[in-house]
Every structure is written in structure tokens, then in C-alpha cells.
Amino acid sequence: MPRIEFWQGNVSLAYGAIAAGCRFFGGYPITPSSEIAEVMSEELPRVNGRFIQMEDEIAGIAATIGGSVAGYKAMTATSGPGFSLKQENLGLAYMAEIPIVVVDVMRGGPSTGLPTSIAQQDVMQARWGTHGDHATIAYAPSSVQECYEVAIKAFNMAERFRQPVLIMSDEVLGHMREKVVVPEAGDLTLIDRKKPACSPDDFMAYKPDPEDNLPPMASFGDGYRWHITGLTHNEWGFPTNCATEIAFKSARLMDKVNVYRDEIVEYETESVEDAEMIVVAYGSVARTALSAVRQARARNIKVGYFRPVTLWPFPDREIEKLSEKAGKLIVPELNFGQMIHEVERAVHGKAGIIQMSLVNGELFQPSEILGKIEEVA
């Protein structure tokens, strides 16, 4: 029988990570994400995992990368200020193709900003925070149940594609408690990284398998030797200046999302079939948006609801298709406009876009979004 829990979003996310097989956590506590580290510190030793509180945020992600290289499914969690500090090592994990999960429980910024207040100001940082071209996979859960579920999906994607995967939660979701139906371990689909089938002598750490263009990964200690560097490298993992090798590696990093985009993209809709306008929202704001859309529907306003579950890759084709019928898209965000740029890019001018910004440390109230729907209708 599935178990019922009444958990905070952060707690749910931590238990989801453990169910996914996470056995290493390197981190540094930061509000509003600290409950994740707290649960991991209690629970990982019970499942023969390792928790290390490092000296700072940078060391937290560095240890996480090391844990993954040693063969563990590994995670770190932070909030805006720590997410900034982690960007350099995040880039290393993209380049060296190390699967890790990084959680950012968003609070207000810039800088130390508002430790205890909700914001959605790190959305573009999730995509472009670390320099250089790379393929981003980022989930934005909007319920405590979904915190559990995206933790599992994030590990599956990280392990499958051998790259970092981000979970962009927020303060309201991280701290609120909600009913969670915990699935039985046997009902979960878990993906483990592909291990080399060849002998150690024939192993090339970055030589992709022809069928999926993804390289198997050996663990340090398995007897397979490989070289890890942030420099652009060839299939042996050694730095290269060869144009052909550079082009091959760079394109292969992008192809992880380009080729498998349709298997990664997730979104949720309600009442979009006959909608003349659609509210596009993610994270905790989506909860407010859904409430407003339902209240508006009760007043016979033809409005729909669209929630990107993956912020990256962004469900652009799906939004474009809907925008052909729905002439107006309302985009409420707890920032001065980040995801709205992706919505604009997606619709190619086919629909009018109405921005709603709230940057005062609070979550939109249903009446605010309902008011906008009525104004636009």
C-alpha cells in the first residue's frame, strides 16, 4: 500500500531523491533549502549513503561532482546566493559530463536578497548562469507531491544523459506542508548510468555509443582510468585544439536535449481546448493561476491554464500550437520578466502577451490574477 505523508516540499524532495537512489549529498545549508540537507543528513547514513556538510557552497557542488565520479547518484541543494557560487563547477559538470542533481529553492535577490521570501528570479540563471553553450534540463515543481516526483525524474535524466539536472523550487513550495502519496519502491522507474561494456584497456571515457550518442561512464575505483578536465576534450578526455574534435564534443553536449527534447519536455494543461486566453505559470504561482482560471471559468470566461513542468527545455512548440487559437497569454511571474521571453519566442507574434510581475516577497493572490483575466477578457 502506498504510504501517506504530510511533508514540506523540501522534505518531500529529499525523500524523492533517496527513492531515486541518491546516496551522496554534499552541501551547505541555506534558507529556504536547508530542510533538504537536514533530511539527507539524517537519512543517507541509514541507507549506506554519505552526507557531507562542506565549508561553503562551492565546495558543496565540488564534493557532489566527486561523489558522482565515485559512482554515487549525487545531489546538492541551495538557494539563489549559493546557486550563483555554484555556477563555475556546474559548468565543469556539463563539460566533464558528470551526472548530478542541483536544487535551487528560489528566494528573492540579487545578492543575499530575501532569505525567507518567495521569488522566481533564477529562471534565466538556470539556463545561462554558467558560461558557454550547454543543454539545460530544469524542472519546476508546483506541489509537494511533485517535489517527490521530479526528484526521481531529475536523477533519471541526469543518469541517462550524463549531465547536471536542475530542480527550480521556491520558498513557498519548499516550506509548505501537503499530503503526499508515497509510491512503493517497486513501482518506480529508475535509470542508472550506463557502464562501459569494454575492458579497461579499451575504455575511452567520452566515446559515445553509436545508438544513442551518449558515452558510458565508469566510476573511479572500478579499474577504468579516465581524465577529467574542464578544457574541451577529445574522446579520451584530453584537451584538444582540433576543430573536428571541438565541433564533435560541443554538438554532442547540445544534442542531449536537442535530440531527446520530446522525451524530456513536460507540461500540464487545464481548460485549454476552447480557451480564448491562457494563463502560463510555473512553480507556486501556477497554484494561484489555476485557482484564478477555475474561478474565471465559473464566470463563463473562456480561459485556460498552461504550466511548464520543465522550464528547460521549454515547451515552446506546445505553447505555439495553443496560441494559434488562444489570442492572449497572461504570464504572471515573481520577477520582472524571465520566462515571458521564452513565451514570446514560442508564439512568434501569434498571440498577445500580457505580463504580470510581482516582486515584493509574496505570492500572487488568486484575486490579482482573476482581476487581470477579467480585465483582458
Added chain:
Amino acid sequence: MSDRYEIRFAGSGGQGVILAAVVIGEAAAIFEGLNAVQSQAYGPEARGGKSKSEVVISRGEIDYPKATSPDLQIILNQTSCDEFLPETVQGGIVIVDDTYVSTVPESEAEVFMLPIVKTAREKIGRELVTNMVALGVTARVLEILDLMKPDSVKKAILARVPKGTEEMNEKAFHEGYELMKEKK
């Protein structure tokens, strides 16, 4: 939306309003099979004069996770009373503690002034269990409205309180339940 029932506990830091809302949420989600969301204000606004914690319960899906106009408020100090009482939904219920609240603003809610803190002090001997008395009061209100069995609240309390304190907390809960039962 009509299926949605919003409860808010408000008081000063240390009165246990957050735990009270968590207990109601656990009673609803774990022991009653309802949906429930509990949230609280963190940060500067949670310190000093007014601390609040909310729980929304529903048979259906809960979209917006916070209270907009609470159906039931349990208010344990004056500053919270001044600020939060007027937000009660029309026809809603407000329970006010008679030790720390002296003046109650005009409202269209049904207001009950009860000796919650006094009961904790005098009948249990510890003001610490104020929130457990408040939970007893709440359990009676939820029973009258046919939303939850008092036993579910009691079970949630016993699953949460430290070992060795079960008897004291259960007695406080029972005293609170009786306080409200005398009124309604």
C-alpha cells in the same frame, strides 16, 4: 471552492500556532483521507507580536495553498486579533483567547471568547500546552461542521508530541474540546 475550508491559527511566537496547524493538516491528510496544505509566514513578520499559520483542507484538489478569507480563526493575542480577525469569511467562526485578547474588532463572524490560556495554566499547570487546548477547541468546531472526527486530531497529536508527554497533551486537548462543547 465551496469544498475548501480555511483555518488560521494566530498568536505570538512561542504559543505553538505553527504546530497546531501542522497537527490539523496531519489529522486531515493522514487520518481522514482529505487533502490538506499547511503554510506559515517566515521571516521578520513571524517574530514578535504576530505569528500565523494556516491550513487549508478539502475533499477535492487544493489549488491556491494559502488562506484568503479563513472560515475558522483561532487567535491567541491582541495584535493578531486586530490584524487578522477582519479577514474572516462572512459567517465564519473566530475563537479568541480571553487572557491575551481584551478588545475584539467588529465583524460579521461568530466570535467565541474562551479561556484557552487560563485552562492550560490552571487545569494542566503549564501554559506550554496552550496550543493543545486550542486544538481541542478546533476539533470540536470541525466535528460540528462534520469535517473531521476529534479522534483524528487526537491521533495526530499523539503521533507528534515527545514520548512521556502524551498524557499531558491529551488532557489539554480534552479540556479544550470541552470548553467549546459548552458553547456549541
